[in-house]
Structures are given as C-alpha cells and as structure tokens.
Amino acid sequence: MNILIVGGHAKANFLTKSLKESGHNVTIINKDKEWCKIMAHSHGIVGVYGDGTKPFVLKDAGAIEMDTVIALCNKDSANLVICEVAKKQFKVKNTFAVVNDPKNIRIFKKLGVDKVISSTEILSDMIEFEAVIDNLINYLPMENEKIILSEFEVDARSQVADKRIKDIDLPPESLIAYIIRGDEMVICAEGNCELKISDKVIVLSRSKDFAKITSLFFWRK
Incomplete structure (x- = not known):
C-alpha cells in the first residue's frame, strides 16, 4: 500500500x-x-x-x-x-x-x-488505524472514543515478564486479548499463560487506563 x-x-x-x-x-x-x-x-x-x-x-x-x-x-x-x-x-x-x-x-x-x-x-x-493498515496494532480508538486496543512487547524490564496473566494487576475492565509469540498467536482464556520476554501482547482497555497498563510493560516495581 x-x-x-x-x-x-x-x-x-x-x-x-x-x-x-x-x-x-x-x-x-x-x-x-x-x-x-x-x-x-x-x-x-x-x-x-x-x-x-x-x-x-x-x-x-x-x-x-x-x-x-x-x-x-x-x-x-x-x-x-x-x-x-x-x-x-x-x-x-x-x-x-x-x-x-x-x-x-x-x-x-x-x-x-x-x-x-x-x-x-x-x-x-x-497510533493505529483500523482495517486499512494491516498489522499495525498500537493504538486503536473505537467508535465511542473510550476503548482502545494496544500492543506491548514484553522485555526484561517489564513487571509482567514471566508472570501468568491471571497474576497481573490489570485495571478493571481490561483484558489481554491474545499473545503473539514468534509466528504463533496464543489465546489464553483461563489466564494461566505465562508472558515471556519478546512476547507481543494485545490489550483491550479503557483509554483512561492506558498509562497504568503501559507502566506494567515498561517499568518494574
């Protein structure tokens, strides 16, 4: 394109x-x-x-x-x-x-x-622009301007590294939709999947919670 x-x-x-x-x-x-x-x-x-x-x-x-x-x-x-x-x-x-x-x-x-x-x-x-720009999922404002779909990469600094999804302190009404690991897409409905370094994690959340979610992926406590 x-x-x-x-x-x-x-x-x-x-x-x-x-x-x-x-x-x-x-x-x-x-x-x-x-x-x-x-x-x-x-x-x-x-x-x-x-x-x-x-x-x-x-x-x-x-x-x-x-x-x-x-x-x-x-x-x-x-x-x-x-x-x-x-x-x-x-x-x-x-x-x-x-x-x-x-x-x-x-x-x-x-x-x-x-x-x-x-x-x-x-x-x-x-910024992510839906549909027409394939595979660019970094920031997607939905129709109501309140819900966003974000992509984060897990690195050694991340609080979430080597943690199971259900043990991550996500804000209410936030959801890890799926994980991209290498060439595979992993869907973890039960929350038992462990996030690994270099995983790409797709998160659905309210826009007001974006900063908190970002901190989970970029800084350790």
Missing part, C-alpha cells in the same frame, strides 16, 4: 517505522526541511519539504498514486484541507486525520474524512 503522511514529528516517525516494517511504501510531507532529510535518510523513504495543504505539494509527493493519506498537523483546519484535497482532487481512497479539538470529529466525518482520531485520546505517540 502507498501511504502519504503529512505533518507530525514523533507520531510521523513512529508511524513510518511501523508501516515500513509492515511492508507499506511511505512518503512524508513536512514543513520542517531538516526533519524531512532526517526521516528520508533514517527510514529510506521519500521526504517532500513543503506545505501539505497546497495541492502542488501533494502532487509533487505523488498523491495521485496514494492509497491512503494521513494528516498529522497541529492545526485541525490544515488536516481537514489535506484530507479534502487528497480525496476530491487526487481521488485518494482512504483519508485519516488527527484533530486537537474533539468537537471537530463529527464535522470532519460529515465532510468525508474516513477516519478521525482525537489527539486528546492519544496518551502516547502510538
């Missing part, structure tokens, strides 16, 4: 890395010239310096060939313009936008943006 990411720094960097690892072709547009150079060099991608709200910049970045455009700018208005131009002028099938004001979510959807994510729900620089 050909994916164009417009704006953003930390989010764009993380998303680019994840998408590249999943086999997608990524191009970025950014107003920060040095950042474009760094991203292009570190990820081996095309980096276009310019204002992504301008049709000629989108054209230069190959928008006509893109399957998906993701707008990560700080201004909601800019993200809306990017998605509108991508959809109407370049016939891009899938458009995604981050909004800073949750009140704009409904407006963006009414105007045709395919997926809108509220930045107030993002508690880290990890």
